[in-house]
Amino acid sequence: MALEPAKLGRSRSDLAALLRDERKRAGRTQTWLARRCNMSQTKVSNIEGGRLTPTPLDVELMLEALTVSDALSAEILVLARRANTEWQDHWSSRRRGLDKKQNELARLESASREFRFFLLSMITGLLATPDYVRASIADVAGDQSKTMAKKLERQQVLHDPSKSFTFILTEQAVRWPLLPPAAMSVQLDRLVSVSRIPQVRLGVIPLGGYVPERPLSTFTVYDRRLATVETGTGALLLRDHRDVSAYLAEFENYERHAVFGEECREILSEWSEAFTRQRQ
Structure with a gap:
């Protein structure tokens, strides 16, 4: 269709x-x-x-x-x-104000209990440092202080014991140099810290080894009722159970290739140290 x-x-x-x-x-x-x-x-x-x-x-x-x-x-x-399919283009979101988009996401997070994030090319705002958040919206005209404040405020949801979060990041998403090396090192240390929150399960897919899957987009699944898929110009919101089930299955495939727990933290620390060496 x-x-x-x-x-x-x-x-x-x-x-x-x-x-x-x-x-x-x-x-x-x-x-x-x-x-x-x-x-x-x-x-x-x-x-x-x-x-x-x-x-x-x-x-x-x-x-x-x-x-x-x-x-x-x-x-x-x-x-x-x-x-059951909604299209949200970036231009409309920017005209309304990105802070309003943050309010919508906060309401969605409040109404959901189980979250699955597949991050293909960037670190999501829930995991980001203030410097990373600032850099991620640097191309948006105008004063972005409200958007920054709301993005950082939303991170409190990670500490809600009634919710559970699984984040899967590709190595590219983690290591893409959106910031100077020193700030990237701090960002990776932030990932290590977040991975220790009881409600959070954070994994990475290193580029080494064999991964037969072909990821095309960053996506998030909220409970088992909504999947959001990001593109270069906007996002699709999918509520059809067939679409949501398809993204749940895709997430499970990536989950089998991801590294979690202490092994994940060791890899993140190695990548953080690599950024530290770049600034010396």
């Missing part, structure tokens, strides 16, 4: 209208449909009103109950997939 960013938002209202029309065509009430699909009447009402985005499974159940034709069902399921 081709996903056109301009159509993603509109597909939610289109999907709601089609589902409402098909229920009325079948001569059924919301209460009847809710009972057949093991949903509440309120949920059906919210779906038809566009206030709640149904999962593709919800839509499949509704279409089956209403005996919608195969051809129309296929069309509606395409809309359901689009409705």
Whole structure:
């Protein structure tokens, strides 16, 4: 299925209208449909009103109950997939202000319990030193002090005992010289420190050895309900259980190649010392 960013938002209202029309065509009430699909009447009402985005499974159940034709069902399921996919481009985020994006991420982190980060090319803000955070947004015009403050404030979530975090970083992500050698050494020491937090499991994939996987993007999986995939110009938010499951499986593949615990800390310390030697 081709996903056109301009159509993603509109597909939610289109999907709601089609589902409402098909229920009325079948001569059924919301209460009847809710009972057949093991949903509440309120949920059906919210779906038809566009206030709640149904999962593709919800839509499949509704279409089956209403005996919608195969051809129309296929069309509606395409809309359901689009409705569960959101595109956030960097330019819109920057116009709104990156500090507002940090607020959105903080709310998402507050509502989630289990986090999986695959970091292909950079260190994420939750693991970053102030210097690294500053460098990561250096190309954004204007005063970025609010964004910096919110990024650093979000790091407190790592100490929440009700949550668990797994970070997998490639060697490239860890060693990419975004900062001068001295500051990079401090950043790697920060990774060592974070890896000792009880809720955090931090691993690296060294470039040596044999890794048959072909990583294409940095991505994060929140619980088992949302995957975010970063590109050069924005991010995709995927809620379809098939998409989320695919990224969970991909994460598990990388996890098998990663080094964790004391062995990971030893590698990070070696790389930190290499940066230290560069500044001498």
